[in-house]
Amino acid sequence: MIDTVTLIYTCKNRLTQANSPFSDFSKNGKGFTQAILSGDELCRERGLYYPTVRYCERPVGGGVAGITWELTIEFSIPKLLCSNNLYEFDESSLGDVIKTLHKRITEMGIRFISQTDIPELYVRRMDVGKNILMNSHLGVDNVIRSIANADVNRWLKFDKVNYENGGCLIRFHSKDEDITFYDKSKELERQSVGNGVMTATKFSGVLRFEIKMHGKRMIERRIKNAGLAIPEKWEFQNLFKNEICHTLLSKRLEYIVSHVPKIPLDEEENISGLLANIMAEESQKAGRGGVNKSLARLGLICALKNGVNMRDIETMIEDAFGKESLKQLKNIQGSPSHYQLKNLLAVKKAVEEFRMLNPF
Numbered sequence: 001m002i003d004t005v006t007l008i009y010t011c012k013n014r015l016t017q018a019n020s021p022f023s024d025f026s027k028n029g030k031g032f033t034q035a036i037l038s039g040d041e042l043c044r045e046r047g048l049y050y051p052t053v054r055y056c057e058r059p060v061g062g063g064v065a066g067i068t069w070e071l072t073i074e075f076s077i078p079k080l081l082c083s084n085n086l087y088e089f090d091e092s093s094l095g096d097v098i099k100t101l102h103k104r105i106t107e108m109g110i111r112f113i114s115q116t117d118i119p120e121l122y123v124r125r126m127d128v129g130k131n132i133l134m135n136s137h138l139g140v141d142n143v144i145r146s147i148a149n150a151d152v153n154r155w156l157k158f159d160k161v162n163y164e165n166g167g168c169l170i171r172f173h174s175k176d177e178d179i180t181f182y183d184k185s186k187e188l189e190r191q192s193v194g195n196g197v198m199t200a201t202k203f204s205g206v207l208r209f210e211i212k213m214h215g216k217r218m219i220e221r222r223i224k225n226a227g228l229a230i231p232e233k234w235e236f237q238n239l240f241k242n243e244i245c246h247t248l249l250s251k252r253l254e255y256i257v258s259h260v261p262k263i264p265l266d267e268e269e270n271i272s273g274l275l276a277n278i279m280a281e282e283s284q285k286a287g288r289g290g291v292n293k294s295l296a297r298l299g300l301i302c303a304l305k306n307g308v309n310m311r312d313i314e315t316m317i318e319d320a321f322g323k324e325s326l327k328q329l330k331n332i333q334g335s336p337s338h339y340q341l342k343n344l345l346a347v348k349k350a351v352e353e354f355r356m357l358n359p360f
């Protein structure tokens with residue numbers, strides 16, 4: 001679902017203190033005049049969520065082509081409708097989003113944008129995300145650890161950072177996008193959900209998966225690469241679509257999960273089942289030698305799971321099978337356990353099914 005979005009409104013006239021709610025205008029050396037209107041004070045007074053509105057007056061073509069006056073309206077759709085971004089809303093909620101946003105910006109003193117203007121506003125930023133309920137914090141941590149092993153360096157850079165909510169956040173990024181996974185239940189532990197009817201303790205594990213995209217070119221590229229048609233009119237109402245959100249999230253998750261190293265046939269419930277499958281596969285390929293090799297692989301798996309020193313294992317594997325076998329060793333080392341793999345596949349299934357998490 002779409003979370004944070006930035007909409008652009010082109011003003012017909014220059015804004016000043018006399019004809020707008022903005023009071024603090026600043027100008028930089030490049031000729032840009034800016035002002036910010038934050039809804040934080042109103043939020044504290046009324047207990048409601050308000051967007052952040054910025055005014056920018058900038059020269060076009062170095063000032064030769066004139067000056068444009070823009071308002072950027074940045075807000076979180078879930079927070080706008082229910083004061084938190086745990087719950088999710090799809091395109092059927094567009095009317096409620098437009099009505100509520102218009103009411104909030106009017107209360108902030110911006111009265112020159114009509115309700116009919118909002119669905120046609122230009123989109124500069126769009127973040128899509130999914131909250132996935134899991135059985136426990138451990139399940140979320142397991143998924144994050146597994147995803148952190150994804151070999152996607154060819155297309156994406158990877159960062160692992162501490163998240164401000166006390167949990168862990170992993171981040172993949174490129175010129176086109178910023179992808180994050182983190183344990184959202186950490187922040188839910190410190191707050192009520194919705195109107196306080198449901199407490200965060202009911203959500204023992206919540207994995208947050210989101211893609212941040214800034215700029216029309218970036219969003220267009222991601223939509224095109226996902227195999228979707230680019231909307232003819234670049235308007236809020238044409239981008240707030242379930243198909244766009246679902247496809248962007250599921251395609252990216254599929255790519256990342258497919259690059260998590262996995263031991264072949266590692267979906268068995270126990271070591272004996274894994275051994276049976278490995279032996280059957282190898283014996284068909286290489287007879288008795290294949291069985292012996294499969295036993296060595298099984299021993300290697302067990303050693304890794306029990307914390308045997310990696311240098312000792314590398315020496316043994318080189319002596320037994322040669323340096324080429326080290327590639328397989330790395331795959332085994334980074335492979336999720338059966339329990340971790342089960343959680344990872346559950347996350348993938350939840351995104352594919354794309355059921356909304358909402359308070360209704």
